[in-house]
Amino acid sequence: MTKKKVVVQEVGLRDGLQSIPQIMPTEAKKAWIDAAYNAGIRHIEVASFVPPRLLPQMADAEQVVAHALTLPELRVTALVPNLRGAENALKAGVHRVVAPISISEQHSLANVRKTPDAMIEEFQRMRELRDSESAWAQTTVVAGLSTVFGCPFQGYVPEQDVCRIVLKALDAGADVIALGDTTGHATPRHVGRLLQLLSSVIEGKVTSLHFHDTRGMALANTVVALDYGIREFDSSLAGLGGCPNAPGATGNVATEDLVYMLQSMGFETGIDLRRLVESRDILKRAVPDAPLYGYIAREGILDGSVPQQLSSHGVQS
Numbered sequence: 001m002t003k004k005k006v007v008v009q010e011v012g013l014r015d016g017l018q019s020i021p022q023i024m025p026t027e028a029k030k031a032w033i034d035a036a037y038n039a040g041i042r043h044i045e046v047a048s049f050v051p052p053r054l055l056p057q058m059a060d061a062e063q064v065v066a067h068a069l070t071l072p073e074l075r076v077t078a079l080v081p082n083l084r085g086a087e088n089a090l091k092a093g094v095h096r097v098v099a100p101i102s103i104s105e106q107h108s109l110a111n112v113r114k115t116p117d118a119m120i121e122e123f124q125r126m127r128e129l130r131d132s133e134s135a136w137a138q139t140t141v142v143a144g145l146s147t148v149f150g151c152p153f154q155g156y157v158p159e160q161d162v163c164r165i166v167l168k169a170l171d172a173g174a175d176v177i178a179l180g181d182t183t184g185h186a187t188p189r190h191v192g193r194l195l196q197l198l199s200s201v202i203e204g205k206v207t208s209l210h211f212h213d214t215r216g217m218a219l220a221n222t223v224v225a226l227d228y229g230i231r232e233f234d235s236s237l238a239g240l241g242g243c244p245n246a247p248g249a250t251g252n253v254a255t256e257d258l259v260y261m262l263q264s265m266g267f268e269t270g271i272d273l274r275r276l277v278e279s280r281d282i283l284k285r286a287v288p289d290a291p292l293y294g295y296i297a298r299e300g301i302l303d304g305s306v307p308q309q310l311s312s313h314g315v316q317s
């Protein structure tokens with residue numbers, strides 16, 4: 001029987017690092033990408049194309065992308081908050097550009113200085129730019145919806161607001177929609193309710209989810225999303241990160257913990273958990289002030305205590 005595949009996209013290099021004041025040297029970022037790749041990860045969001053004066057941590061985005069593109073079969077994604085960033089990312093040759101579109105107006109203004117509707121218009125311009133060059137035809141344009149399950153400024157985010165923005169993003173030409181729980185407000189029932197609602201509105205366009213573990217709900221939320229057919233999840237090595245414009249947000253769910261759970265459920269991730277845990281050493285050395293999280297790394301991976309499925313883990317593309 002073939003195992004069900006789940007894509008785990010490492011986003012620590014973007015989401016994780018962007019909220020850390022300590023700049024990670026470019027060489028360390030390259031080493032992190034290599035280590036993730038050698039552990040079997042084939043999907044990485046490597047950078048954000050923003051002005052260096054706003055986010056010095058991402059000043060080396062082009063170099064990091066260029067390095068990532070040398071690795072065969074690695075899908076290279078970049079976050080692009082505006083048309084200029086999208087142009088730079090497309091020229092750099094990324095496989096996917098993700099535009100952050102907040103459901104919450106206040107968060108949108110804080111994050112990209114545009115209302116959600118104005119950001120949708122910017123997103124449409126990005127998609128038109130992608131369509132304008134045949135060389136970019138294979139680049140996927142992703143609407144990365146944020147504050148989908150809650151907002152640090154407005155609190156509750158109504159599900160009809162999410163539906164409205166999802167439909168507008170599709171009208172603007174989004175290839176796929178990713179849902180982000182920017183601040184870790186999501187709970188399992190909420191995730192199920194929203195995915196149920198969205199599946200009745202659109203089919204097959206919401207392809208990935210992005211959970212933060214702020215309230216310890218990320219893995220429970222993941223299980224519910226799996227039940228609704230989602231097969232792609234973002235995570236960050238050692239749970240690194242947060243969001244600079246979302247006060248109180250902590251990091252993404254730790255990649256190690258996510259992989260452990262997925263493999264225990266019989267999903268194929270292609271990731272070698274031991275190598276993944278070992279790759280945390282790069283973070284310890286390069287950003288020693290950043291707190292590192294993760295249950296699996298803390299407790300270790302002991303032979304005999306790991307789920308059956310781990311015994312057959314291999315690096316697969």
Ligand SMILES: [Zn+2]
Nearest residue numbers: 015180182210
């Ligand atoms: Zn995030």
